[in-house]
Amino acid sequence: MTSVSAGNTRGAPAQSWAEPDFAPVLRAAKAGEGMAFERLYRWLAPQVTNFAAARGAEDPEGIANEVFLRVFDLLDRFEGEGTAFRSWIFTIARNQVIDAHRARSRRPQVAGSDIPDLPVEAAESQAMRSLGAQRIGSLLAVLSDDQRDVILLRMIADLSLAQVAVVVDKPITAVKALQRRGLRRLQSEILSEVMTP
Numbered sequence: 001m002t003s004v005s006a007g008n009t010r011g012a013p014a015q016s017w018a019e020p021d022f023a024p025v026l027r028a029a030k031a032g033e034g035m036a037f038e039r040l041y042r043w044l045a046p047q048v049t050n051f052a053a054a055r056g057a058e059d060p061e062g063i064a065n066e067v068f069l070r071v072f073d074l075l076d077r078f079e080g081e082g083t084a085f086r087s088w089i090f091t092i093a094r095n096q097v098i099d100a101h102r103a104r105s106r107r108p109q110v111a112g113s114d115i116p117d118l119p120v121e122a123a124e125s126q127a128m129r130s131l132g133a134q135r136i137g138s139l140l141a142v143l144s145d146d147q148r149d150v151i152l153l154r155m156i157a158d159l160s161l162a163q164v165a166v167v168v169d170k171p172i173t174a175v176k177a178l179q180r181r182g183l184r185r186l187q188s189e190i191l192s193e194v195m196t197p
Helices: 018-028 034-054 060-077 081-104 123-140 144-153 161-168 172-195
Strands: 001-006 014-019
Touching: 001 172, 018 034, 018 060, 018 081, 034 060, 034 081, 034 123, 034 144, 060 081, 081 161, 123 144, 123 172, 144 161, 144 172, 161 172
Parallel strands: none
Antiparallel strands: 001 014
């Protein structure tokens, strides 16, 4: 029995999901049971949020919410097991991120627009998280979009090569090549930073 960890969402306890549990939860969600929807969300929302953040989305949590709204609207059409469900979710997530990037590039930049007041966290925590995100972002920026998607789907979403192939709509051999080239590129980038005095 394989177990998939859902991670944490805002301090919620981590959920562990055994693959045999998927079918009854899916049936319950299709029947409209709220607890089943919540279980599906808690299972994958943290990974979808992390994927969207790593792909540079302005609002990763908003992307995750949009993904799950879409999933819940289309849930009656889904047929398959848990691994197919994960592939389906990340196909929707990838498309949402691409759409968000397109919309952002078409949106006019307004100087001096009002910025809403947001809760302020400790400056040290914010700076450390920002540095980590900037570092990851700068490393991922050297990759092509396809390489970045493959590596993020493999590492953050924990999808198999076959699942990634479904999400990015490419043959497995192409996914393997993208992963290999992307990892080599990351390795050379990290090594060049280490070797530079």
